[in-house]
Amino acid sequence: MTSRIPFYLSVGLLIAVGIALSVIRHETYGVPWTPGETRQVWDIEARVEFNAIGKPAKVSLAAPYTQEGFTLIGESASSPGYGVSYVDSDAGRRAEWSIRHAQGPQTIYYKTQFLVDDQALANSTPPTEEITKPTFDGPEEAAAIALVDRATTRSSDNVTFTRELIKALNDSDSQNSALILNSMTKLEAASKLLAYAGVPSKVVGVIELEDGRRRQSSQQMLQVWDGKKWQIFSPESAEGKKQQNLLVWDESNVSLLDVIGGKDSKVHFTMISQEVSPQEATNSKVDADGLLNFSIHSLPLEEQAMFKTIMLIPIGALIVVFLRILIGLKTSGTFMPVLIAVAFVQTQLVTGIVGFLLIVGTGLVIRSYLSKLNLLLVARISAVIITVILIISVFTVVAFKIGLTEGLSITFFPMIILSWTIERMSILWEEEGAKEVVLQGGGSLLTAVLVYLAMTNPYVQHLTFNFIGLQLVILGGILMLGTYTGYRLTELRRFKPLTED
Incomplete structure (x- = not known):
């Protein structure tokens, strides 16, 4: 009989290495064991893409x-x-890249880290340029005067005036x-x-912060001087925007991106929120060692956002192994x-369950x-795949027509x-028979809900995203569960009459 000692030693080594890596991550980099009660850092990455035309290229991107x-x-x-430099110009702070020759598709990454800090010094430089009064043509001037007079009578300062003015612009009944x-x-x-x-204001490019958001574009909003600082307003809403969710990326509003020597240029943003210790937060930049460089945190943020979901799949696998081996739950x-649980994460639970059953x-x-029809297996499966696509398409269109926008998310299945x-x-x-279908289908749905x-x-x-070593611990746990050959919990009822005798 083959000795299982090497197997147990291997499992123990996996678990020990996983715990050690997690402890090192916690002690060296200050990553907390639990979320909350820490300092929040936003990693924001701008991805610039353009097609070079075989000439010297220069790229200038507004920098926050x-x-x-x-x-x-x-x-x-x-x-x-590329050569890169950060310059302060009349158009504001910018990052500039240059190269003598470039041909074909080009991709440039610019990554920033922002610490959420209530004590951060704001850009409180008061406006210095004299406001030039614009002109309106014909009836527009009368309408402008009416809107300004209405906002003036209903306000007491620049902030309330702006709020009332935006409210009037969003009034669909106002001629x-x-x-x-x-x-x-x-x-x-x-x-x-x-x-x-005569209210001091300027147009700025703003990034709306949302954890795990990918391929986001900047939005143009207004900054209004309230006498002490600049406040952000969206022209689409009369309510002042929450400053903690908005980051001003381009203050100059001259241009977000300039490319010389290229065409079809575009820029989009990816962001991830991370929790760090107060000690780590006070450091302007932590020098990454070899261990950190080989972690997923060294990847571009767009890929990190993808791995944030992928790293949760081993947790689902552990739950499935536990339910099937120890509990004896049947799944299809x-x-x-x-x-299916990953799809539920995208669709939300109730919508996902209803969509799955339908x-x-x-x-x-x-x-x-x-x-x-007595079709061959390959043809039958292909027909079922096409049928499923048609079912999802029909349900999505019907949900949209009757106003159930939640139903649009079933395309994630x-x-x-x-x-x-x-x-x-x-x-x-x-x-x-139908009973077995209900048992396995119900078991699958219950397992998906738990996952x-x-x-x-x-x-x-x-834990799964910040402590990669825990994946080794999960692997060790799954291997140990795989050695269990005893009775499952659902099988014990078969032997209940023996205990009664």
Whole structure:
């Protein structure tokens, strides 16, 4: 009989290494074991893409700065072959890249780190330029005067005046607003009307912070001087925007991105929020050693945001192994519930459950008809896949038409997995009956719900993403569960009569 000592030693080594890596991560870099009670840092990455035309290329991107609520603690650029510099110009602070020759698609990364800091010094430089009063044509001037007079009578300072003015511009019943907005956008109208009223303001490019957000574009908003500092307003809402969720990226409003020697240029932003210790937060930049460089935290933020979900899948696998080996819960497919749970994360739980039941139920009805055609397996599965796609398309359109926008998210369901699930349940129905289908289908749904609850737990999300070593601990736990050959919990009821005797 083969000795299991090497196996247990290997499992113990995996768990020990995983715990050691997690402890090092905590002690060396100050990453907390639990979310909360720490300092928040936003990693924001700008990804610049353009097509070079075989000539010298120069790229200039507006760069952010320390502002109210945010302290700039680090910035870096990844641009192989390019020279990079940070300059202060009349157009504000900018990052500039240059190269003597470039050809074809080019990608440049610019990454910044901002510490959420209530004590951060804001850009409180008062406006110095004299406000130039704009002109309006014909009836627009009468409408502008009416809007300004209305906002003036209902306000007491620059902030309340701006709020009332934006409220008037968003009033769909106002003829004056309709006349002004007939020839310009709300942003242009608000900016011109503020200048017409002598209120200091400027248009800025703003990034709305949302953890894990990918491929976001900057938004143009207004900054209004209230006498002490600049306050942000969106022309689409009369309510002042929350400063802690908005980061001013381009203060100059001259241009967000300039490219010379290239075409089809674009820039989008990816952001991730991380919790760090107070000691780490006070450092302007932590020098990364070899261990950190080989972690997922050294990847571009867009890939990090993707891994934030991927790192939760081992937790789902551990739950499935536990439920199947120790509890004896039956599921349709081994890890199908994990993929369904990932879809639930995108669709939300109730919408996901309803969508799953509708798709699988409708698919079983159609599959029962296909079984009468005596098709070969490959053709039958292909037909089921197309059927699932059609079912999802129909349900999505119907949900949109009746106003259930939550139903639009069922497109996140894995179509191939659902097709195999329908095929498996249909065969099971023919061989074992409806009871077995209900048991396995219900077990799959219950498992998916439990995995969803684990994946959406903030503590689990924090640990799996920030402590990569825990993946080794989970692996060791799964290997240990795999050695269990005893009775499952659901099997014990079969032996209850023996205990009674």
